[in-house]
Amino acid sequence: MNESFGTRLRARLDEYGPLCVGIDPSPALLHAWGLDDSPAGLERFSRTVVDTVSDVAAVVKPQSAFFERWGSRGIAVLERTIADLREAGTLVLLDVKRGDIDSTMAAYAEAYLDRGSPLAVDAVTLSPYLGFGSLEGAITSAVANDAGVFVLARTSNPEAAALQRLVAGQVLAGAAAANAGHTPFGSVGVVMGATLPELEDSLLDLNGPILAPGLGAQGATPADVARLFGPVRHAVVPSVSRAVLEDPELLRSRVLSFRDECAAHLDARIATQK
Numbered sequence: 001m002n003e004s005f006g007t008r009l010r011a012r013l014d015e016y017g018p019l020c021v022g023i024d025p026s027p028a029l030l031h032a033w034g035l036d037d038s039p040a041g042l043e044r045f046s047r048t049v050v051d052t053v054s055d056v057a058a059v060v061k062p063q064s065a066f067f068e069r070w071g072s073r074g075i076a077v078l079e080r081t082i083a084d085l086r087e088a089g090t091l092v093l094l095d096v097k098r099g100d101i102d103s104t105m106a107a108y109a110e111a112y113l114d115r116g117s118p119l120a121v122d123a124v125t126l127s128p129y130l131g132f133g134s135l136e137g138a139i140t141s142a143v144a145n146d147a148g149v150f151v152l153a154r155t156s157n158p159e160a161a162a163l164q165r166l167v168a169g170q171v172l173a174g175a176a177a178a179n180a181g182h183t184p185f186g187s188v189g190v191v192m193g194a195t196l197p198e199l200e201d202s203l204l205d206l207n208g209p210i211l212a213p214g215l216g217a218q219g220a221t222p223a224d225v226a227r228l229f230g231p232v233r234h235a236v237v238p239s240v241s242r243a244v245l246e247d248p249e250l251l252r253s254r255v256l257s258f259r260d261e262c263a264a265h266l267d268a269r270i271a272t273q274k
């Protein structure tokens with residue numbers, strides 16, 4: 001690898017369309033699929049998602065929490081899932097929402113961003129609540145490994161608004177500073193829920209990718225995403241989990257229809273039309 005995460009993400013979005021598909025093997029979804037709530041059930045679920053969507057989704061986002069529930073056996077399944085995704089060629093965004101101080105944050109960065117780590121991925125979600133500056137080392141490490149980060153700015157859940165509107169400006173400013181001068185855009189993304197009523201104007205200066213969860217189960221539609229993100233729509237990666245994962249038989253068709261609808265509303269071309 002010698003292209004930045006921003007460059008690789010831009011290419012993948014242009015080729016496959018603007019969609020991130022979650023792997024969220026919750027007990028409820030394992031049950032709906034007729035699988036045991038066990039490491040074997042997790043593995044079957046994850047492998048089915050990888051096999052069914054990796055050739056049509058620009059980004060796939062495993063949710064670490066559902067693997068961590070099973071301790072070392074769950075982490076072993078997560079490692080195999082990451083390896084399968086990388087082999088399939090899709091970009092892997094691990095949703096871990098990590099954030100801590102200096103050497104502790106460095107250890108998280110080593111775990112997820114260092115190319116030699118068994119859990120190395122293309123990008124991770126980070127939490128900025130120990131200060132945006134506490135993430136600097138992880139951002140440096142991401143860039144050194146051609147990886148990326150998505151820092152929580154305004155999340156999709158309704159409880160977040162009161163706290164996050166006080167600090168989102170600092171997150172956006174920190175990410176914009178890290179991305180300045182990078183083309184096609186930088187590798188420091190932010191998370192902005194697709195369910196939000198409105199956005200900070202400073203998002204216009206981000207020059208980086210925007211992960212927008214909240215499609216489907218949390219109520220947002222592709223039209224909402226286009227309305228909300230307006231002038232930065234080319235940088236948005238809408239993310240969907242439960243609405244496509246409910247039924248393995250419908251998984252591929254639902255991913256294709258979310259992907260095509262997002263592309264149509266966001267004025268994005270899909271070079272590889274499957």
Ligand SMILES: O=C(O)c1cc(=O)[nH]c(=O)n1[C@@H]1O[C@H](COP(=O)(O)O)[C@@H](O)[C@H]1O
Pocket residue numbers: 022024063095125154155156157191192193213214215216217218239240241242243
């Ligand atoms: O970082 C995330 O992916 C994330 C941020 C956010 O603001 N809201 C949000 O729901 N998520 C994640 O997106 C997934 C839920 O997606 P749905 O099942 O489509 O609602 C879960 O893994 C959440 O942790």
